[in-house]
Amino acid sequence: MTAAAVAGISRPIDHPDPRISVVVPTIPANDHDAVVDRLRAQTADAYEAIVVDDATLDICEARNAGIREARGEIVALTDDDCRPSGEWLSRIEAAFDRDPGLVCLEGSVRGGRTYDGERRYVGCNLAFDREAALNVGGFRSEFAGWRDDTEFGWRMERDASGRCAYRDEVSMHHPDQPRATIDEDLEARLRREYPRRYEEVIVPDTLPGRVNDWLWRKGFWNLVDTIRYDLPNAVRSDR
Incomplete structure (x- = not known):
C-alpha cells in the first residue's frame, strides 16, 4: 500500500527541510492531540510530525506509510498515548551526530511501562535511519500487534549496515499500561525465526531469567501491573 493510498496521513508539524520525521500511528477512536502538543514543544529545530490516522491499517502498515512519507533522514517513532520529554528529538539527533554508523536507536521508557534497553526495541521510543529501514523492508505485518517492533529491531541488527544502540537519556513517558497482550503464536x-537472539534477549540463560519468563507467560506480571497502576488510579478517583 502506498502512502498516497492512505487517507489518514497529516502533518500537524511541518518543516521545509526536516532532519527528523516523527511518525505517530493512531486510529480515529484514539486521541493524539496531547502527544502532538508535546512534539510542538521540542527543543530541536528541523523536524516534522506525521500522524497516520487510519483504522483500516494495522500498526505495521501505518508505521511503514509514515516512513515512506517522511522527508527526514532520521525517523523517530512514538505512540498516541505517549509523552516525549522536551529534549527527546534533540537527544536523538545528538546520538546520531556522535555516531555516524548508527542506524537504529532505542531509548528509555517510564510510567505505565518501564524499559531500559534490553534489545527489545520498544516502538514507542525508537529512532532509525530512514533509508536503512526501507532497505530491510520496514515493519512486518505478520507480527502486527505483538513483537513487531522487536522483530524490526533484530532485522536492523542483522541486515542493516550499521550499529544499533541504546541511550538512556533519550526518554519517553508512557502514562498508561501498554495496550498489547501476549500472542503465543x-x-x-519470533522464537523460530530468531532462535539465537530470542535466547539472548527474551529468555536470559539464568534461573531467575527463566522463572521471570514463566511468570510473564502465565500472566503474573500483567496482574502485578494492574494492581500497581489501576488500583491507585481508582483510589484517586474516589477522593
Missing part, C-alpha cells in the same frame, strides 16, 4: 514465530 507470534511469540513462537
